[in-house]
Amino acid sequence: MPSKPTVLIVDDELQIRRFLRIGLEAENYAVIEASTGKDGVYQAAVNRPAAMILDLGLPDMDGRDVLVKLRQWSSIPVIILSVRNDEAEKIACFDAGADDYVTKPFAMGEFLARLRSGVRRAQFVHDEPIFRNGDLVVDIANRVVSVRGEPVQLSPTEYDLLLLFVKHPGKVLTHRQIMKEIWGPYHESESPSLRVYIRHLRKKLETDPAHPTLITTEPGVGYRLALQAGRDVGSGEA
């Protein structure tokens, strides 16, 4: 087993940092803390943590600016932890490169699950020719998709869409990001076509399309390919 993964908490509230530390250490993470944005960027550079937990309302700068600075040289998973609950803010953070967004107040259990998933994703090797996630297998080299061993016929657009998710497993992709990748930068963002294709994909891939577990919805923000625990994705459980 490698050494414990280190998590950097950037939050100005002492109480938040304290209970996060308790919860994280109990889950076998090493924890470092910063109470300002500036210190957060510094700590990230010096200590090279495996993930960052970032508050948006920092005393010296907006958390989103911390994210923008960080993304210039680091691709570590960043989980935003904020009281701000509007979709526009969430979308802006995802567009700036956030991996996940958790609204305060939150339950520790769910938060830890999201963190685990973020860390696991970061360790996932992207250039595998075959992508496996739960029942889904995508043979990227041969453009073959199968579910539970059964081959699935996808239209070219459906395949492109699935491939986009496969390239960013577990990560929330905003509607705009997806539209831009699949239909080009000038496509009308008002169009319902994305929702239609997601519906088609779910019908073909999900066990129960009405309750999707593979391509999940981030309400008002976008979609993500949910990583199935315990499968051969990334490094497995710590």
Place this chain on the structure above:
Amino acid sequence: MDTTSPSKRGALKIFLGMAPGVGKTSSMLKAGYDQLQKGIGVAVGVVESGEDDSANDVLSALPCIPPLRFASADAPIEELDIDEIVRCAPRIVLVDRMEHINSPGARHGFRYQDIEEILRSGVSVYTTLNVHHIEGLIDVVRQVTGVSCSETVPDRLFDAADEIELIDMPTDELLAKFRDGRIRLPDYLRASAHEFYRKGNLIALREIALRRLARRVNVELTEYMQARSGTSRRVERILVAVGPDAHSEHLIRAADQLASGIDAPWFGAYIQTPRTVGQHTQEQIRRNLELVGELGGELVTAVDNDIVSAILRIAQEKGITQIVVGKPLPRSGISALRARSVAADIIDRSECITVHAVRQDGPGKEIAADAPERPHPGLAARTLRSVVTAVVGRDPIVKRQERRTAALFAFVKDVFSQQGADNIVRQIVRHIESTFQARVAFYAPSDEGEIDGIIHPASTLTQSGPQEVAAAQTALLTKKRSGTSTAAFRTSAPTYYPLVSGSTVEGVVGLGFDPSTRLSIDDEALLLMFTHQAAIALEKQRLRDKAQKAQVLTESDRLYKTLFNSLSHELRTPLATICGASSSLRDGSAAITDQARATLATDIYNAADRLNRLVANLLDMSRIESGTLRVKPEWCDIADILNAISDNLSHERHPVVTDIDDAFPLLKIDNGLITQAFLNIALNAIQHSPDGVPIAIRAWVEAGVPTVSVADNGPGFPGEAIPRLFTKFYRVPGSAHPGTGLGLSIARGFVEAHKGIIEAVNRSGGGALVTVRFPLTPQSQG
């Protein structure tokens, strides 16, 4: 045609004199010259070279916008070239003799109308006026001096002037000037000049001028005081009995004077007897009726064979405290008896109403011929807002009157039953159109009290060029008809009627007739009543809207208190749990079992969760209440929303089952708001269901309408609660569950913000059912 710039209205300065010869024109020219010296653009519009040499020198030194010339019997007449003045746009234009009546070919009938148009273009006007030309004073001037002139200027223009400079001259000096022949006399004075220029007359005129100026200041003061106190106590209400004769103008003016002296509303009652009247009298009646509206009175007309009864009935309806009637002239024979009896009968039968019998004198001999005749059997009519009673008789006049009364009744009924100004306007247009066979345009005044050229969408007369807008604007400002067959904007095709209620104009209606149509006096009177009632309806609506705003404030005050009471309970309960449980964990002995610790921790978590929902609800409610709720629609799959809710509520002790029809279309909705709406509905269902009982959310298309329902198996809603379920802070009586009564009202707020419909019923098999129906959104694919 040049478009007029939307610049500010120009200022009007009047150089007021007591008589010709005091030097108004030369004062005006000098004032203009002074401005020119200061570098301000001044131009002469129309000024006749005068008797004074120095004034003529000044005149020749000033730039001049050449007037238009119109041929006449003797010398050509000069009229203002309005278009050229507007085009040159000097800062100030000098215009002599405001009272001048324009030549037949000119755009407007009167020079003061030219001045008004110039002012509206943003150019300021200096003008001259003698006091005996002020419309409201012509009676008193005639009584004092015996001079009667037809050139008059409406009082409102005088009162609205930005500045009035009284040009005074000692009477002896003026008399000397007159004797030396140094005064250029206007036509109407030529014959009677020696009568006019007498010391007693001049002193009286000077006094009248001063008093009139004082009244203007007083009006300003009264308006200011009323505006400050926000109230105007009106206890007196005055009614003037308007006849078909010229003397009635005098009565109407007297009533206006009386009313304005005590700041009372007043009414002009015209009772039509079923006799045919001659063309001349018709014109006179038309003038009388218009004068009532023009001076700010409310016109009431009725058809009755008994004039006295009709007047007293109207007096009673309108809560009149004072009646103005004409005092009959001494006459001989039977006509004296008849004429006397109207005034005398009113005095006899008026009970506690004060009756002013005003002496009738001055010009006009028609009274004997047109004295109202009585009685005429077999006729019955009722006035406004009274039920039309059955009319017995075969008389065609009776039938016509019956139709007329019915039309007015229908108009009043429809207009006054409407809610909202738009609906009122729709009814106004509809009724005027069908009653008078005209196409109708409606203009509402802007907040600045102007016509901005936007025709109300309900209008059926939709042409609106600069000429039409200017004519409508004139009607608005002058409170008089304008357009075809009127004095102002004669060349524009429709006729514009102001909707006058008291001192405000609530709108302007334009009527476009077939070229051959001319309204009969009957129709004209009926139309004036229509416009007046329309004005009242619109004014009421305006005041209602105002009151409603105030009401909202009171309501929000009450809500604030409810909120406060409810909140302190809703906030303190979970806080008590958190404090209690967490302090037990902190201070408690080691004797607390692990299981107890877990229970305490769960309690803390649930209490915090409840607090969090409460805060979210309060924030949502404040968004709805403050009007800052913005729906950001995007294409959404309802399955995403409903499944998210199902997941969100999975930790509650109720399974949430979703059943979504494949044919359910994508909706263009605000994901966050609709999610919250259904979450609140589902939470409410959970609260009222026994543990473990599933909540069923179903989405399907019913008769083309995307529909989502949330059903529970609880006890259902008490019947009396259903209409109030979605009301803010409403809690089902005796409800054992905690809550603020916000959840469902927020759901309604969010659903209605999407133009959706939300309703609650009890299911036939038990339990409650809340249904949301979405409006159809056009989309490319389902």
